[in-house]
Amino acid sequence: MAKRTSTAHLARAERLQNATGALATAAMAAMEANLPWFGKLSAQDRSWIGLVAQSGITAFVEWFRDPDAHSSMPTRIFGSAPREFTRVISLHQTVDLVRTTIETIEDTVGDLLPAEDVPMVHGAIQRYAREVAFAAATVYAQAAEMRGAWDARLEALVVDSVIRGEADESVRSRASALGWSGAAGTTGSAEVAVVVGRAPDGTANVADAVRHAAREAGADALCAMQGDRLVVVLGGTSKPVEIVQKLAHFFGPGPIVVGPIVKDLMAAVTSARAAVAGLRAAPAWPGAPRPVQADELLPERSLSGDGHARRQLATDVYGPLTVGEGVLLDTVSAYLDSGGSIEATARAMFIHANTVRYRLKRVGDITGYNPLDPRDAFTLRVALALGRLLNPEPGSYVL
Numbered sequence: 001m002a003k004r005t006s007t008a009h010l011a012r013a014e015r016l017q018n019a020t021g022a023l024a025t026a027a028m029a030a031m032e033a034n035l036p037w038f039g040k041l042s043a044q045d046r047s048w049i050g051l052v053a054q055s056g057i058t059a060f061v062e063w064f065r066d067p068d069a070h071s072s073m074p075t076r077i078f079g080s081a082p083r084e085f086t087r088v089i090s091l092h093q094t095v096d097l098v099r100t101t102i103e104t105i106e107d108t109v110g111d112l113l114p115a116e117d118v119p120m121v122h123g124a125i126q127r128y129a130r131e132v133a134f135a136a137a138t139v140y141a142q143a144a145e146m147r148g149a150w151d152a153r154l155e156a157l158v159v160d161s162v163i164r165g166e167a168d169e170s171v172r173s174r175a176s177a178l179g180w181s182g183a184a185g186t187t188g189s190a191e192v193a194v195v196v197g198r199a200p201d202g203t204a205n206v207a208d209a210v211r212h213a214a215r216e217a218g219a220d221a222l223c224a225m226q227g228d229r230l231v232v233v234l235g236g237t238s239k240p241v242e243i244v245q246k247l248a249h250f251f252g253p254g255p256i257v258v259g260p261i262v263k264d265l266m267a268a269v270t271s272a273r274a275a276v277a278g279l280r281a282a283p284a285w286p287g288a289p290r291p292v293q294a295d296e297l298l299p300e301r302s303l304s305g306d307g308h309a310r311r312q313l314a315t316d317v318y319g320p321l322t323v324g325e326g327v328l329l330d331t332v333s334a335y336l337d338s339g340g341s342i343e344a345t346a347r348a349m350f351i352h353a354n355t356v357r358y359r360l361k362r363v364g365d366i367t368g369y370n371p372l373d374p375r376d377a378f379t380l381r382v383a384l385a386l387g388r389l390l391n392p393e394p395g396s397y398v399l
Contacts, residue, residue, distance in 0.1 A: 012117050013065040019112040020061055024054045027104045035096055037089075045088045053101055060105075064124050102129045155207065159224035159231050162194065163276070165269035175265060180220050180235060193240035194259040194272040195232040195291070196279045198252035199225050206230065210250050217246045228252075229279070233268060244291040255282035256291040277306040299382040310386050317367045317380065318387025329384070331359040332371050336381050340372075 028050055031038045038046070089097075105125055110118050161171045200206055207223040210232055214221035220235040230251055234240050240258050248256055257278035259271030274294035281300035282288055288297070301309035321329040331349065335356065338344035342360075346353040360371045367383075369376035 010065065012113075012120065013061060015113055015117060016064060016109075016121060017061050019109070020054075020057050022112055023057050023105055023108055024050070026108045027053050027057070027101045030100050030104045031097065034100055035093075037093060041088065048088070049097065053097070056098075056101060057105070060125065060128050063128060064121070098129065102126075155222055156224040156226075159222055159233060160226070162222075162233055162265065162268045163226070163231065163272045165273075171265065175222060180222060180265075190235070190264050191238050191261045192233060192235045192263075192265055192268045192271065193237075193261045194268055194275045195234060195240065195244050195247075195256065196259075196272075196275040197230050197256035197291075198254040199228050199230040200250065200252045206250055210247055213247055213250070214243060217243045219243045231272075233265070233272075235265065241291055241293060248291060255279060255288060257282060257294050257297065258291050259294045273308060274301075277301045277304070277309065280304055281306065299379045302382055302386060310390075313379070313383040314387045314390045317369065317383035318391070320366045321363065321384075322387070322391070328359055328363050328366070331356060332363045332380060333384060335360060335371055336377060336384070340374075340377065 031049070031053075038049075041049070102125060106122060109121050109125075113121065158171055158175050207225070210223045210230075211221045214232070214234065217237075219237040219240075222233040222235075224231050232244075232247065234243055237243050238261065240261065244256060244258055255278075257275045259273075259275035259278070262268055262271045271294075278292070278294035278297040278301060281297050281304040282292065284300040284303065285292075285297065294301070295312075298309045298313050302313055318329075321332065331345065334348050335342070335345045338348060342353050342356045345356045349356070363380070364370040364372075364376075367380070369380050369383075371377050371380055
């Protein structure tokens, strides 16, 4: 009896084999009729899908003939499609294709096979459909994993180019391929700032988390691990410090430095240079806020050998104080030398204390640093020292 059953099953499989062409044709016709997006695909894309459908039906016949010998067949039916298949249609659309093909076989097989074959074929196709669904999910998961790995490498390349000052149109194009718009934030701004901090320990997917959190906060982000540093390029926001406050928990312990805002990704090297120098110098200011702006670390950066910070202090702080007869420079110098005493400054300069207060207020208005604030006074002292080294004669500074 077992041998007669096997023979009957093989005969049934042979009849199903003879019907594969008609089943594939019917399946493609059903796709054209029932799936609106299918007709919008290119002829080449439709031909790929046709190959997959034909392969799936043929594979089903082989599996139906001997399930034990062809147990892996459902996972191999996507082998006839090129890698771009997963970019052409989504997983949801693939499920629609599988469902349409299965329904077509169920509706058509009764016209192609004897009535006694139909129940067994229906049962087999239902079991096979589940395996195909798992196979499709596997294909898309593998494709997503490959895209994720490639995107991570591309993102690291873009961030590295920004840090090294090699950003050009190709870098802009690569960033765009990663979803960077540069003006996606709530302000519609194309401004960019680079953020640098210590890398967290044991967080493999921190880049994905940072990008998602930045997007939630209203900014674009590119992220990369560089040794023990975590580098984030923020775009589309004019308030990067506020964004970074929401991202701070993704960084490791220690300072987080926000570079100055620049106009676009092409100019981001300026922000990156300041942020990296700030991270190197930040230990010299234990009480620095977290995050801290790179420009708040100008004196520490200057002491650590950052030439850009030195020139910035000399140009933006010392230079304006030398204009005219240099009375503001003399006043703030006397004030700092007197240990921060207005009365002692007034006596040393033979002027009224209110005149000292007025001049110190002018110093704060011009430079942005208030001499009465201890932190600002430290910055002013370093700026004055650097200015005198670069331009010994008061009033000789060339802006």
